[in-house]
Amino acid sequence: MPTQHTIALVTGASRGLGRNAALHLARQGVDVIITYHAQRAEAEAVAAEITGLGRRAAVLQLDSAQVASFAPFAGQLRTVLAGWGREQFDFLVNNAGIGLMAPFADTSEAMFDQLMNIHFKGVFFLTQTLLPLIADGGRIVNISSGLTRFSMPGMSAYAAMKGAVEVLTRYLAKELGARRIAVNTLAPGAIATDFGGGDVRDNPHVQQYLAAQTALGRVGEPDDIGPMIAALLSDSHRWVNGQRVEVSGGIYL
Numbered sequence: 001m002p003t004q005h006t007i008a009l010v011t012g013a014s015r016g017l018g019r020n021a022a023l024h025l026a027r028q029g030v031d032v033i034i035t036y037h038a039q040r041a042e043a044e045a046v047a048a049e050i051t052g053l054g055r056r057a058a059v060l061q062l063d064s065a066q067v068a069s070f071a072p073f074a075g076q077l078r079t080v081l082a083g084w085g086r087e088q089f090d091f092l093v094n095n096a097g098i099g100l101m102a103p104f105a106d107t108s109e110a111m112f113d114q115l116m117n118i119h120f121k122g123v124f125f126l127t128q129t130l131l132p133l134i135a136d137g138g139r140i141v142n143i144s145s146g147l148t149r150f151s152m153p154g155m156s157a158y159a160a161m162k163g164a165v166e167v168l169t170r171y172l173a174k175e176l177g178a179r180r181i182a183v184n185t186l187a188p189g190a191i192a193t194d195f196g197g198g199d200v201r202d203n204p205h206v207q208q209y210l211a212a213q214t215a216l217g218r219v220g221e222p223d224d225i226g227p228m229i230a231a232l233l234s235d236s237h238r239w240v241n242g243q244r245v246e247v248s249g250g251i252y253l
Helices: 016-027 040-052 067-083 109-133 156-175 204-212 222-233
Strands: 007-010 031-036 057-061 089-094 134-143 182-188 244-247
Touching: 007 016, 016 031, 016 040, 016 089, 016 222, 031 040, 040 057, 057 067, 067 109, 089 109, 089 222, 109 134, 109 156, 134 156, 134 222, 156 182, 182 222, 222 244
Parallel strands: 007 031, 007 089, 031 057, 089 134, 134 182, 182 244
Antiparallel strands: none
C-alpha cells in the first residue's frame, strides 16, 4: 500500500478516464493533484470527491498543447507540494487528450498539429519539465490506445501520436531506470465516455458493433480503466516496466 504522503499528478482529470483514475488512486490512499484545461468546476468537483475519500486534492490548470506554459505550471506544482510538506511527487499519469476523427485524405495540418501538440509533444516535454519533481523510485503511466494495435478509418493521426508515445515509454523506462522510475503505457480499448464526441457512450449502433468485436461482449467503462492505472502505479506492480498494457476486454482478437 502507498505511504501516507504518496502523491500522484493526473493530467486531464476533470472527467472520463483521468477522473476515474484519480478517484481510484485516492481509494488506495494516494493524495492527488489533478489538472484541467477549461472545466474548472468539473475539476473542483473531482477534488471534492477525493477529499471526501479522506485524501488531499489540488486542482491546477494546464494546457497540454502549450509547451511554454510547462515551466510556470511546474512552479505552481512546487507551491502545492510545499504546502503538503513535499518537494517532489511520486506518480505521473499523462492522460490529457482530445479525440479528432478524420479520414487520412482529409486530415489537415492544423488537426495533425493539434493532436501532436497534445498527445505527443506535450507528453514529451511535460514529462521532461517535471523530471526534477518526480521522486526517485516513482512511476509514470502514459495513456495510449488500442488503436495502435488495430486500425479504424478516421483515426490515423490520433493513433500515430499514440504510437509515438508507446515508443517514448520504452525509452523513458530505459533512461530513467537509474533513478528507479518505472514507465509503462496503458492502452484502453473502446470506452463509454464523452471522448471524441461520445459515440461509444451515446450511440447504440456503435456500442452494438464494438461489443460484437469484443471477446467479453461489451464496450468498456471508465471503471474498467481507472483501477488498472492505479494498479500499475501500486507497489504490487513495481516490476512492470517499459510495457504496453492493453485493457480492452479483448477487442479485435
